[in-house]
Amino acid sequence: MQPITTKLVKWYDSHHRILPWRISPSDRFHGQIPDPYRIWLSEIMLQQTTVEAVKPYFNNFTRKWPTVASLAAASQDDVLRAWAGLGYYSRARNLKKCADIVSNDYDGRFPSDVTALxxxxxxxxYTAAAIASIAFDIPVAVVDGNVERVITRLYAITPALPLAKPVIRTAMQELTPSKHPGDFAQAMMDLGATICTPKRPACVICPVNDNCQALKTSDPELFPVKSPKKEKPIRIGAAFVAVSPGNEVFLQSRVETGLLGGMAQVPTTAWTARTDGDTQIEAAPFAGQWAAVGSITHVFTHFELRLSVYKANSVSTSSGADGWWVKVENLHGEALPTVMKKAIAAAIPDAFAKRRKLE
DNA sequence: AACGCGGGGAG
DNA sequence: CTCCCAGCGTT
Incomplete structure (x- = not known):
């Protein structure tokens, strides 16, 4: 029987996914070399984010900024505006910092060893191993959520994550070949994404089903074992959409760190634990004829937010608050996270309606 | 080790 | 609805 590694690499040769940042095994054979900048950019975007969500952002970024030097030359605001909607905005801030360092201290070339990365x-x-492996052919264990799932099933590893992580890493290291480690890492991830899925895995067509202890002795769907997660609290607040006579909306910058750090927002109250019967309308940033226009709900990683939305028309743009005014038709160019687009859309239903999605 | 940190797609 | 996705940084 062939070893697991051989089976997976052969399977990958014919069943790999076609992705904008990927060099296929065949192209690789014919001499194409991965661009570390594109591998790095894709890996940052893919952190906790699905391939389909990343594709349009990756294409947009590489069109605007084809090299790490061009990204370093951009402003953080430009980067945040292009990242808006993708989530986990500290990634965008670190992306820009990293581009600056590689451009200035490394002469525009990413380091190839895991420690420097x-x-x-x-x-x-994960990302250090992925870049070293995929872009530089370094045989290091690449462990992401897919690999955790595939490995715990192959060896029926019963301790819960994250306790099992060292065992998984060791097993992955032993499977990783010295020859094309990046293709093997991507083979494991493609297997996890397309066959060894979290629910209803397609074990019948799996190239390594003969090697799978979970399939042999238990149920693959029971792996990996994970420690229980806690429930999300609810927070409430109010958002204020001020509209000027010239059809402009008032925006502010959020503080640089923490939730939605550095992104744009309409003025809001603090977001507090749920209380009863408090309209909070007195917290409006300007004097004006504020009218309740509805409410929105948005789920973050660790809490659920319910915002009452208020709108005022004919607000003077000379009102003194710290921020800026943007024409409604230009809102799409701002660094607005999804929760703020929802709030604005509650007050101005067609604010984002005519905008095509990125492609 | 636990927590903060977005958003969306699949089942 | 729930789960989880090519995780990282801080505490």
Whole structure:
């Protein structure tokens, strides 16, 4: 029987996904070399984010900024505006920091060893291993959510994550070949994404089903074991959409760190634990004829937010608050996270309606 | 080790 | 609805 590694690499040769940042095994054979900048950019975007969500952002970024030097030359605001909607905005801030360091201290060339990569902002264990492996052919264990699932099933590893992480890493390291480690890492991830899925895995067509202890002795769907997660609290607040006579909306910048750091927002109250019967309308940023126009709900990673939305028309643009005014038709160019687009859309239903999605 | 940190797609 | 996705940084 062929080893697991051989089976997976053969499977990958014919069943790999076609992705904008990927060099196929065949193209690789014919001499194409991966661009570390594109590998890095894709890996940062893919952190906790699905391939389909990343594709349009990756294409847009590489069109605007084809090299790490061009990204370093951009402003953080430009980067945040292009990142808006993708989530986890500290990634965008670290992306810009990392581009600056590579451009200034490394002469525009990414380092190839794991330790130097991990020292860069936004690059941790997984991403360092992925870049070293895929872009530089370094045989290091690449462990993401897909690999955790495939490995725990192959070896029926019962301790819960994250306790099982060292065992998984060791097993992955032993499977990783010295020859084309990047293709093997991507083979494992493609297997996890397309066959060894979290629910209803397609074990019948899996190239390594003969090697799978979970399939042999248990149920693959029971792996990996994970520690229980806690429930999300609810927070409430109010958002204020001020509209000027010239059809402009008032925006502010959020503080640089923490939730939605550095992104744009309409003025809001603080977001507090749920209380009863408090309209909070007195917290409006301007004097004006504020009218309730509805409410929105938005789910963040660790809490659910319910915002009452208020709108005022004919607000003077000379009102003194710290921020800026943007014409409604230009809102799409701002660094607005999804929750703020929802709030604005509650007050101005067609604010984002005619905008095509990125492609 | 636990927590803060977005958004969306699949089942 | 729930789960989880090519995780990282801080505490």
């Amino acid at each position: 991990k020292a860069l902002p936004g690059i941790g264990d």
